[in-house]
């Protein structure tokens with residue numbers, strides 16, 4: 319079997335696009351219980367989209383769905399487009415006729431741009447996932463992004479971001495885990511998450527992703543991230559300062575353990591590590 323590229327390995331190791339879009343749907347329903355309009359969400363923009371797996375999963379939720387996915391790296395967008403076209407090739411091979419779902423290929427738009435320069439018609443939901451928001455190191459640039467995102471949302475629209483943190487997130491070290499792709503499309507491999515350095519003065523963290531294969535070879539620093547570890551409280555405050563009417567933390571911690579079921583919360587146990595969603599409503 320040919321060695322997959324680093325994005326394929328990344329998709330298998332860290333991405334859960336179906337879970338992400340299920341979370342968007344739940345956040346959208348909750349927003350309606352908070353007095354938001356009951357109109358269903360159909361328009362998504364995935365900022366910092368990488369392989370655009372989340373936008374692709376959104377498109378597959380229904381015929382009414384439309385998505386824009388933005389990244390400044392043309393190589394990853396080309397790959398995303400190839401993967402999207404392959405989905406339609408499989409549909410065609412399965413015997414569907416043009417005029418059926420095949421027409422939806424053009425309903426996903428991939429935009430090669432800096433998210434700060436992107437001009438798109440307003441959408442129901444903007445997603446900035448896999449900690450992409452941590453790319454903003456200064457309050458000023460973070461605030462500018464939040465304002466820009468707010469302007470690209472329809473009234474009552476949601477900005478969904480995720481953050482990680484906790485004392486364990488500041489500790490240098492590498493954690494390895496085995497990845498066994500369920501569809502057997504690629505060989506099992508090891509995924510390594512390294513927190514190389516954390517600067518307590520600036521909150522900056524240098525993180526790397528490594529891959530290790532059964533033939534003894536490795537792909538070191540396949541991905542590198544220079545992030546600032548913003549806290550959930552900082553992010554909520556910054557969203558409110560950026561003009562959002564509401565910003566809430568969703569955590570999956572129960573008794574210090576992660577459960578994968580995210581619920582709105584105002585308070586969290588002091589777990590060694592956590593991942594939260596921040597949902598801000600325009």
Ligand SMILES: C[S@@+](CC[C@H](N)C(=O)[O-])C[C@H]1O[C@@H](n2cnc3c(N)ncnc32)[C@H](O)[C@@H]1O
Nearest residue numbers: 366367368388389390391431432433447448450
């Ligand atoms: C951490 S990855 C996240 C990828 C994807 N969202 C996911 O869930 O796995 C960050 C992505 O954001 C892109 N990126 C970083 N800064 C950007 C910017 N200012 N404008 C557009 N894309 C950016 C990178 O090229 C990279 O693909």
